Amino acid sequence: MDVITFVVENLIRMILFPNAKINIGLDILNKREDGHHNISSVFYPVLSCSDILEITQQKYFSFETSGIKIPKGGNLCEKAFHLLRKDFSFPNVAIHLHKQIPIGAGLGGGSANAAFTLKGLNELFELNISNKKLEEFALRLGADCPFFIENTPKYIEGIGEQMTNIDLDLGQLEIRLVNPKIHISTAEAYAGVNPQKPAAALSEFIKTPIENWKGKIKNDFEKSIFIKHPELQSIKQQLYKEGAIYASMSGSGSTIYGIFKK
Secondary structure, X not given: OOEEEEEEOOEEEEEEOOEEEEEEEEEXXXXXXXXXXXXXXXXXXXXXXXXEEEEEEOOOOEEEEEEOOOOOOOOHHHHHHHHHHOOOOOOOEEEEEEEOOOOXXXXXXXXXXXXXXXXXXXXXXXXXXOHHHHHHHHHOOOOOXXXXXXXXXXXXXXXXXXXXXXXXXXXXXXXXXXXXXXXXXXXXXXXXXXXXXOOOOXXXXXXXXXXXXXXXXXXXXXXXXXXXXXXXXXXXXXXXHOOOOEEEEOOOOOOEEEEEEO
């Protein structure tokens, strides 16, 4: 975890960099009785795209933001603080979030902020909470949140809470993100999907060379969202024209990414 910790005027301060993620493949398998959907996907961290999260020990709790405006009710950092405070005793903090990851873009920025707040508080005040326990707290904040605790490539099942480590390293490749500033809500994305099990499992395709992914690893949200927002499909096609080995929409959109040789 990229983190800077220092002491200023006897106050402990920590700066973290909650990063984005992309979905490599996203299969919507079925709708559950609780209204959620079972999925299979691969989450991959993108460290080059991040927010800036500052946590400072203070007498009273406060939260403020700068950068991209966060919608009302979207403050997961504050929720993470109060969730952890119910079970552990530690001082109040001032949290400042400088938002740079686009919102409603399929990059998991809000989930990353929540998870990094949990990790930051754990480290700052030496609470000694295991990653497994932090993931349990994170799941109470959102289905994508547990991924950002270990923040390593994972094969994802269930609603996002079932994670399996995978051996996937794209470090020698360039991940190029294109965000057209179209906000797509999760509800809008799921409304256009007909859940079904894929003919072949993503868990097998992801083991093949990246040159084989095109046309085989897909995002089920693309079909309906591209009809509503054809400019997204145009961006994907343009990335391939520019030489992408693989291109896709991330999550429920609207960010399109391309993976290129450096």
